[in-house]
Every structure is written in C-alpha cells, then in structure tokens.
Amino acid sequence: xxxxxxxxxxxxxxxxxxxxxxxxxxxxxxxxxxxxxxxxxxxxxxxxxxxxxxxxxxxxxxxxxxxxxxxxxxxxxxxxxxxxxxxxxxxxxxxxxxxxxxxxxxxxxxxxxxxxxxxxxxxxxxxxxxxxxxxxxxxxxxxxxxxxxxxxxxxxxxxxxxxxxxxxxxxxxxxxxxxxxxxxxxxxxxxxxxxxxxxxxxxxxxxxxxxxxxxxxxxxxxxxxxxxxxxxxxxxxxxxxxxxxxxxxxxxxxxxxxxxxxxxxxxxxxxxxxxxxxxxxxxxxxxxxxxxxxxxxxxxxxxxxxxxxxxxxxxxxxxxxxxxxxxxxxxxxxxxxxxxxxxxxxxxxxxxxxxxxxxxxxxxxxxxxxxxxxxxxxxxxxxxxxxxxxxxxxxxxxxxxxxxxxxxxxxxxxxxxxxxxxxxxxxxxxxxxxxxxx
Numbered sequence: 454x455x456x457x458x459x460x461x462x463x464x465x466x467x468x469x470x471x472x473x474x475x476x477x478x479x480x481x482x483x484x485x486x487x488x489x490x491x492x493x494x495x496x497x498x499x500x501x502x503x504x505x506x507x508x509x510x511x512x513x514x515x516x517x518x519x520x521x522x523x524x525x526x527x528x529x530x531x532x533x534x535x536x537x538x539x540x541x542x543x544x545x546x547x548x549x550x551x552x553x554x555x556x557x558x559x560x561x562x563x564x565x566x567x568x569x570x571x572x573x574x575x576x577x578x579x580x581x582x583x584x585x586x587x588x589x590x591x592x593x594x595x596x597x598x599x600x601x602x603x604x605x606x607x608x609x610x611x612x613x614x615x616x617x618x619x620x621x622x623x624x625x626x627x628x629x630x631x632x633x634x635x636x637x638x639x640x641x642x643x644x645x646x647x648x649x650x651x652x653x654x655x656x657x658x659x660x661x662x663x664x665x666x667x668x669x670x671x672x673x674x675x676x677x678x679x680x681x682x683x684x685x686x687x688x689x690x691x692x693x694x695x696x697x698x699x700x701x702x703x704x705x706x707x708x709x710x711x712x713x714x715x716x717x718x719x720x721x722x723x724x725x726x727x728x729x730x731x732x733x734x735x736x737x738x739x740x741x742x743x744x745x746x747x748x749x750x751x752x753x754x755x756x757x758x759x760x761x762x763x764x765x766x767x768x769x770x771x772x773x774x775x776x777x778x779x780x781x782x783x784x785x786x787x788x789x790x791x792x793x794x795x796x797x798x799x800x801x802x803x804x805x806x807x808x809x810x811x812x813x814x815x816x817x818x819x820x821x822x823x824x825x826x827x828x829x830x831x832x833x834x835x836x837x838x839x840x841x842x843x844x845x846x847x848x849x850x851x852x853x854x855x856x857x858x859x860x861x862x863x864x865x866x867x868x869x870x871x872x873x874x875x876x877x878x879x880x881x882x883x884x885x886x887x888x889x890x891x
Contacts, residue, residue, distance in 0.1 A: 464571060468595070469624075472594075474621040474624070476597075476599025477603065477620075478614075480692050481614065482500075482554075489545050496676050500668065504668060504786055506557060506560075507786060510561070510563045523567050526567055535618045571628075593696050597693045597700070602617075649777055653765040655719070656781065663758050665791060669808065669815075670751055673797075675688055691744060697748060698751035703755055719819065723823065726750055726753035730816065761781075792811075
C-alpha cells in the first residue's frame, strides 16, 4: 500500500482535494436551496441535473481524451468546474442551478475518466487492487471530510462556495505537475443493453434501482436533512455518516460475498437497508436517529453497487467485462437521474419522510427481484465466481474495467498455482477464476 501511495501520491492528493470540493457543493446546495425557498420539486430537478451531466460526461469524455489528450481534457474540465462553483451563489434561480449542475456533473465525469486511466497506467497488475482500494478510500474520505468544511462560513453567503472552487483549482496542480507521462487511451464499444440484460437480469435491474439509491444519498440527503430541521453542522454530520457507513462496511460485505451466493447477500443487504429506512419513516428525525439510520443506509447502498458488478461479472467472459462496465454504469445513471425526481414528488406529497420511504421501496424492490431470480437460475458454484472488488459509485467505466482486469489476473495466478483459496501466511487471498457461462 505504501509503495502505491509513494508512486501516485500526487494523483491521490489531487483527488482528495477534488472530492472535498465536490462533497461540499453537493451538501451546500441542499442547504442553500432551503434558504432561497426553492421548492422540493425544484431542488429535486437541480440534484437530478448532476446525474444527467455525469452520464453525458461518462459517454463523451473517452472520445474527448482520444482526440486532444489527457492533459487538455483534465485542465479544461477542472477550470470549468472551478468557475461554475463560483456562479451558484451569484445566480440563485432554479433554472440557472439546473444548467450549472449539468455542467458540474459533466466535468466531474470527465475528470474521473482521466484520473482513473492515469492511475491504471501508473500501477501494475500486482498492485492495481491496492491502488483501486486506496483510490476509493480517498474518494469517500474526501466526501466525509467535506462536511466538516461547512462550518467555515454562512451558507447564505459566498465564502462556502469560494472554498470548494479554490480546492478544485488547487487539486490539479500536483496532478498536472507531478504525474507520469500520459498513457495511451483506447475507447471501448459498449455492450448492447439487451445482451447485457440477458446475461444478468439481476445485475441490470439492480443497477437501475441502485442508481436511485445513490441519487438519494448523494443528491437528496442534504435536501432531506434541511427540510427535517437539522442545523448546518447536523446536515453535514448526516451526509458524512452515510458515506462513512459505506466506507466501513464495504470490505466486510465483500469478504462475505466471495463465500456465498451473491444474490442472497444482495437480498440481505436490501432487507437490512429497507428496515432501517422504514424506521426513518416511523421515528422522529432527531439527530441520533438520522445519523444511525444514515450510517446503516450508506453501509448497505455502497456495497450493493459493488455486489451487483461482481455478480454480473460472474456470468460474463473477462473479455466482455470492459464493455459491460460501460453499460452497467449507463443503467445506473438512468436510475440516478430518475431518483431525485421521484423523491422530490414524494417529499412534496408527504413531507421529509418521503425520502426514507422512497429508499425503502427501492430496497424492497431489489430484495424481491433477487428472490425471484433465485427461482429462475441456479447460482454459479464457488469455484466459478470471481472476486468482489470494492467500487465507489463515483468510479467511471475505466476504473471498473481496471478493477475487473486485476481480479482476472489474480484468478489466473491462483489457477496457475493450483490453489483454491487462502494459503496460510499469505497477505491476500488467491482469487478463483471467473466463469463465462451462465
């Protein structure tokens, strides 16, 4: 781990600052929208707009990089993000915020694609798994740390919008000045969505539902907390608890998933999350209650994202996974766009509790569909499944493909060694080969 950090410290430092800026603006807009008396529906559209831009950026950024190179795309999108962050308090109109959020989402998607291709090039097959884990920790840690910066100023003023703009501007300095030579970049044709669905219906349906859950925790959590009457510091603590839960519980869930039918674990995580969110509907939104439920919700939602990718990979040849990752992220993005709109409608109809009700509904739907699919197809045996790789929802298709490449390489090493699991005294498990058949 220290070797990886030493070789790519500039990238990790830059991404940490970038994620602090991104985390601040996401929470800050939910609070400022309440101050500006934006309606819940207006704020839901504002939050949904980020995912519209993110989805577009995920599709277009690879072609932009192929045409003009990593450095130009990275610098251009970084400057655009920094400028847009300053504009939010200058034009406090819903239509303007919607347009700005589309631009922000597009910019961050392009930055992630660029950074992850650099990271992929700066690491080897042997340490890529560690690098991706560290990258995910940096991303999530930045989102959590961002919530502490909300106490630096008044959300009704300008200073809290200037801080993330400065952080984003600074974040590119260590990356652009210290990063290794830019790697070659090849675009991958996405897999046909019909073909992807036929390979793994649970993966596709689950990724769509997961997108709605991700939008709830990343886009609408601050809107809910502000409407529930929490203070600025308490809103930040709530959002931080969600991401902290995802960070802490990701690895235990992953360890379990490599030893059982992933659909059973998907069902279990969904049920636990649904019960927690149901408690949010029934209980008063006191600070201890919302922090506890937020931690559990985040701890279930984030692993579900990685579980669904791992489960889909179990039914694909490795050569197809790079293309499939783009399709899965596209499906997830569609769910993320629809999520805030549905939450906004529910919160308008029944109040802040609509936030918890929507997430609970999605988790019940995922649990039910997973149970149904268990009756339609048997699970692959333990020696036919690949390894669980922890993925951040902010990861682009480049990062997902790199993670699957590492998993496959580990599988080949284990197969060559004739192993079937852990060897006593090893630091990491031998990963078993992935089957390409259903």
